[in-house]
Amino acid sequence: MTVTTFKPETAEQAAEAVRWALSEGEPLDVAGTGSKRELGRPMQTAYTLDLSGLNGVVAYEPEELVLTARAGTPMAVILPMLAEKRQQLAFEPQDPGPLFGRPAGQGTLGGVLACGLAGPRRISAGSARDHALGMEGVNGRGEVYKAGGKVVKNVTGYDVPKLMAGSFGTLTALTEVTVKVLPAPEDTRTLLLAGRDDAAAVEALTRAMQSPHEVSGAAHLPADVAARSGVRGVSGIGGAVTLVRLEGFGPSVAARVAALKEELGADAVLDREESLAVWREIRDVTFFGPLPNPPPLRRGGDESPSPASAGEGRGGGTGEHLLWKLSVPPADGARIAGAIRDRLDAALYFDWAGGLLWVATPSPDSAPAIRGLLNGSGHATLVRAPDDLRASVEVFQPLPEPLMALTRRVKDGFDPRGILSPGRMYAGV
Amino acid sequence: MRMPEPDAGVIARRREIVSALRAIVPGEGVIVDESELRAYECDGLTAYRQLPMVVVLPSTTEQVSQVLRTCKEMGVKVVPRGAGTSLSGGALPLADGVLLGMGKFNRILDLDFANRCAVVQPGVTNLGISNAVAHEGFYYAPDPSSQIACTIGGNIAENSGGVHCLKYGLTTNNVLGLEMVLMDGTILRLGGRHLDAGGYDLMGVITGSEGLLGVVTEVTVRILKKPATARAVLIGFPTSEQGGDCVAAIIAAGIIPGGMEMMDKPAIHAAEDFVHAGYPLDVEALLIVELDGPPAEVDHLIERVEAIAHSKGCCYSRVSTSEEERLAFWAGRKAAFPAVGRISPDYYCMDGTIPRKALPLVLQRMNEMSEKHGLRVANVFHAGDGNLHPLILYDANKPGELEKAEEFGNDILRLCVEVGGVLTGEHGVGVEKRDLMTDQFAPVDLEQQQRLKCAFDPDGLLNPGKVFPTLHRCAELGRLHVHKGELRFPDIPRF
Numbered sequence: 001m002t003v004t005t006f007k008p009e010t011a012e013q014a015a016e017a018v019r020w021a022l023s024e025g026e027p028l029d030v031a032g033t034g035s036k037r038e039l040g041r042p043m044q045t046a047y048t049l050d051l052s053g054l055n056g057v058v059a060y061e062p063e064e065l066v067l068t069a070r071a072g073t074p075m076a077v078i079l080p081m082l083a084e085k086r087q088q089l090a091f092e093p094q095d096p097g098p099l100f101g102r103p104a105g106q107g108t109l110g111g112v113l114a115c116g117l118a119g120p121r122r123i124s125a126g127s128a129r130d131h132a133l134g135m136e137g138v139n140g141r142g143e144v145y146k147a148g149g150k151v152v153k154n155v156t157g158y159d160v161p162k163l164m165a166g167s168f169g170t171l172t173a174l175t176e177v178t179v180k181v182l183p184a185p186e187d188t189r190t191l192l193l194a195g196r197d198d199a200a201a202v203e204a205l206t207r208a209m210q211s212p213h214e215v216s217g218a219a220h221l222p223a224d225v226a227a228r229s230g231v232r233g234v235s236g237i238g239g240a241v242t243l244v245r246l247e248g249f250g251p252s253v254a255a256r257v258a259a260l261k262e263e264l265g266a267d268a269v270l271d272r273e274e275s276l277a278v279w280r281e282i283r284d285v286t287f288f289g290p291l292p293n294p295p296p297l298r299r300g301g302d303e304s305p306s307p308a309s310a311g312e313g314r315g316g317g318t319g320e321h322l323l324w325k326l327s328v329p330p331a332d333g334a335r336i337a338g339a340i341r342d343r344l345d346a347a348l349y350f351d352w353a354g355g356l357l358w359v360a361t362p363s364p365d366s367a368p369a370i371r372g373l374l375n376g377s378g379h380a381t382l383v384r385a386p387d388d389l390r391a392s393v394e395v396f397q398p399l400p401e402p403l404m405a406l407t408r409r410v411k412d413g414f415d416p417r418g419i420l421s422p423g424r425m426y427a428g429v
Numbered sequence: 430m431r432m433p434e435p436d437a438g439v440i441a442r443r444r445e446i447v448s449a450l451r452a453i454v455p456g457e458g459v460i461v462d463e464s465e466l467r468a469y470e471c472d473g474l475t476a477y478r479q480l481p482m483v484v485v486l487p488s489t490t491e492q493v494s495q496v497l498r499t500c501k502e503m504g505v506k507v508v509p510r511g512a513g514t515s516l517s518g519g520a521l522p523l524a525d526g527v528l529l530g531m532g533k534f535n536r537i538l539d540l541d542f543a544n545r546c547a548v549v550q551p552g553v554t555n556l557g558i559s560n561a562v563a564h565e566g567f568y569y570a571p572d573p574s575s576q577i578a579c580t581i582g583g584n585i586a587e588n589s590g591g592v593h594c595l596k597y598g599l600t601t602n603n604v605l606g607l608e609m610v611l612m613d614g615t616i617l618r619l620g621g622r623h624l625d626a627g628g629y630d631l632m633g634v635i636t637g638s639e640g641l642l643g644v645v646t647e648v649t650v651r652i653l654k655k656p657a658t659a660r661a662v663l664i665g666f667p668t669s670e671q672g673g674d675c676v677a678a679i680i681a682a683g684i685i686p687g688g689m690e691m692m693d694k695p696a697i698h699a700a701e702d703f704v705h706a707g708y709p710l711d712v713e714a715l716l717i718v719e720l721d722g723p724p725a726e727v728d729h730l731i732e733r734v735e736a737i738a739h740s741k742g743c744c745y746s747r748v749s750t751s752e753e754e755r756l757a758f759w760a761g762r763k764a765a766f767p768a769v770g771r772i773s774p775d776y777y778c779m780d781g782t783i784p785r786k787a788l789p790l791v792l793q794r795m796n797e798m799s800e801k802h803g804l805r806v807a808n809v810f811h812a813g814d815g816n817l818h819p820l821i822l823y824d825a826n827k828p829g830e831l832e833k834a835e836e837f838g839n840d841i842l843r844l845c846v847e848v849g850g851v852l853t854g855e856h857g858v859g860v861e862k863r864d865l866m867t868d869q870f871a872p873v874d875l876e877q878q879q880r881l882k883c884a885f886d887p888d889g890l891l892n893p894g895k896v897f898p899t900l901h902r903c904a905e906l907g908r909l910h911v912h913k914g915e916l917r918f919p920d921i922p923r924f
Contacts, residue, residue, distance in 0.1 A: 162633025183683035252726030379627035
């Protein structure tokens with residue numbers, strides 16, 4: 001299918017494109033650089049609204065803890081700018097590019113918010129939604145509107161910026177976003193426990209989270225996953241590895257490492273460099289590698305497909321094409337993981353102190369097995385799968401009918417004609 | 430302030446409405462007697478009072494569902510209410526409306542330390558949650574100053590903050606799950622004991638929606654281990670500008686204190702006269718900076734904060750050396766409102782947020798306004814996040830003075846918006862700031878918000894007259910005229 005891409009450079013141009021699409025009844029695939037295009041249900045649109053031309057930081061005031069940028073501003077611009085002032089996006093946004101066989105660092109700030117991506121620090125700092133303060137965007141009526149504010153504390157009107165986080169462009173084409181930024185930790189260390197089984201590991205992570213030591217990362221890599229780490233201090237253990245991250249001011253980290261090492265009976269401490277490296281692997285799920293035939297970076301874009309650095313991810317054999325992300329009550333993590341292993345040929349690991357399971361499986365009919373285990377508490381997202389499967393299996397956790405009905409009405413309130421990425425999350429939404 | 434015109438037709442059917450409610454909630458759960466209704470005539474914004482048509486106090490989710498469905502069928506408006514501590518009139522009753530009190534939902538349902546959460550009914554007080562988990566060393570982080578009385582359900586409605594929210598977040602950052610009832614009686618569950626509810630972040634929208642979208646019947650909150658230790662520093666400055674600079678420098682140094690409060694001279698004096706906290710009286714601005722966490726961290730940061738304070742020209746600095754002393758530092762700040770109440774017959778508390786860098790300008794303009802309106806003002810300020818609480822002093826018994834205080838307040842909030850801030854940081858819009866919404870938002874912005882409301886409550890029966898200055902029918906808001914082929918192919922870059 002030939003795809004025409006609109007690439008507006010102003011919010012008003014974006015609105016004009018949406019009004020045209022409305023008048024023609026043509027839905028738009030709302031995208032940034034398209035680095036996360038395979039997240040969600042496959043789209044069948046003839047037109048793409050490419051927001052990557054809305055590029056540039058509008059205001060960054062470190063002392064106000066606020067950054068405003070146009071939605072298409074690359075993360076590769078924003079993250080170094082924050083790092084220079086020793087600040088960060090505390091929700092530790094995942095970079096899923098490599099998962100889909102793309103180079104790292106291709107995403108935009110708007111895309112990170114729209115996909116609601118957060119990393120290991122989710123457990124202490126919150127998710128993307130917790131850092132979304134304000135926005136401007138184009139609704140499905142072709143109107144430019146704004147919501148929220150540009151200060152860190154605001155309850156004026158409904159918190160629409162939160163609603164945008166994780167809405168995958170189905171409610172509004174974001175043109176500008178304001179996010180909360182926070183100091184980056186001065187130092188980082190990771191406690192390592194070797195050879196624990198899933199249950200013992202989650203129990204140790206629970207104890208770490210129940211301590212006053214302000215844990216900012218709590219993961220467990222079973223032996224087969226730990227072996228794939230590029231961090232020698234992890235893969236070299238030769239067995240399962242349980243990791244607890246402590247960040248903050250130097251003297252504080254030193255004191256907490258000492259205390260928690262004792263309390264948990266930890267076997268080793270990873271230094272700053274190894275810590276940064278292993279938590280990046282955990283965040284970006286590099287253990288479960290890319291698909292063998294990576295799709296091009298842009299569909300209908302002006303750049304030639306970049307040769308994906310596909311080989312970077314270790315292990316991603318052809319037997320592990322499907323990738324599931326499960327959010328569950330943390331204390332249930334080990335039990336659910338065990339049940340998954342009983343039912344499926346799967347490799348998996350734990351983040352969020354047991355509350356997040358990344359599951360790789362070759363089984364194309366894994367959806368009922370995985371979702372059947374959740375029992376109404378938690379949700380499972382099919383993060384990576386071939387197009388045909390993502391078209392036939394619900395990618396996002398199916399919602400109970402009353403909630404689905406409300407979801408449709410919310411969509412209708414922003415995009416009554418289904419112009420903005422219809423069907424990306426749920427059929428008809 | 431005008432509320433929606435009461436519907437005489439609804440009031441005429443009062444008897445019928447009451448008997449329908451009695452069929453759902455038996456006995457004393459339906460209140461019609463005027464002297465008893467009087468207890469519900471206002472919330473914390475006492476300048477506005479209105480007797481509700483009837484009060485209903487359900488005790489189960491099923492009853493809430495039936496009450497709402499019945500009211501929807503009968504075309505009757507509903508105002509939800511927690512403990513009634515709102516400072517913005519969020520729970521102000523309607524003459525032709527049912528007041529839905531959630532006070533009977535006062536049970537703690539489950540304490541789940543393994544998953545670090547508590548499941549409670551919405552009528553449990555904010556402090557009640559912290560007290561219930563204290564034996565395991567846990568607490569619930571958001572701590573609005575009304576925490577003894579205010580309920581978690583009300584906190585959800587208002588997205589309440591508190592002095593610790595710079596570091597630990599507002600209510601919205603500490604809620605994991607909700608059970609709620611829509612106006613048509615539909616019962617929904619959002620989130621749970623896991624992180625991130627699936628689908629759209631409706632929990633994020635409900636939190637802070639001021640009772641306009643649904644009635645919360647169960648709440649799951651995140652609980653945290655108490656910090657190992659906490660110490661506070663009192664820092665005085667010869668000018669409020671230096672105080673503001675010090676706050677900015679602390680944050681620029683990468684320090685996010687557990688609490689960072691600022692008071693101006695009138696507030697310092699009122700508080701000191703009232704509780705004798707030991708505040709210096711010869712400073713223009715006083716900061717309380719609290720550091721919490723492991724002792725090694727707190728000791729380290731206290732030193733750094735003191736060094737920053739001296740570099741910014743502080744003229745007074747004192748570090749708490751005991752828990753009693755730390756609490757004494759806070760006693761003055763926490764008593765600031767009643768302290769101001771002692772020096773003036775009445776006071777009116779405002780709640781705007783500004784970019785902190787605008788503080789000197791805002792304080793100067795506020796002084797000018799104070800002279801113009803002939804009313805004094807005292808300032809307490811959540812300095813870390815730029816949330817101002819100017820207290821306007823007035824005497825309601827003097828004719829016209831309440832109106833003058835309100836006009837002064839409106840001027841302050843417009844100023845907050847003018848310098849890049851917002852109308853309300855934590856108290857909510859309610860009826861109080863409703864008519865100022867057009868100063869912060871364009872009509873297109875407000876219409877989009879109201880279309881979101883339509884998804885939850887298409888008849889506009891839940892808490893009407895709050896937040897939005899103009900009520901529109903959902904049918905009117907939803908209208909969209911599109912003529913195929915009328916627009917030319919847009920003239921923007923394409924490929």
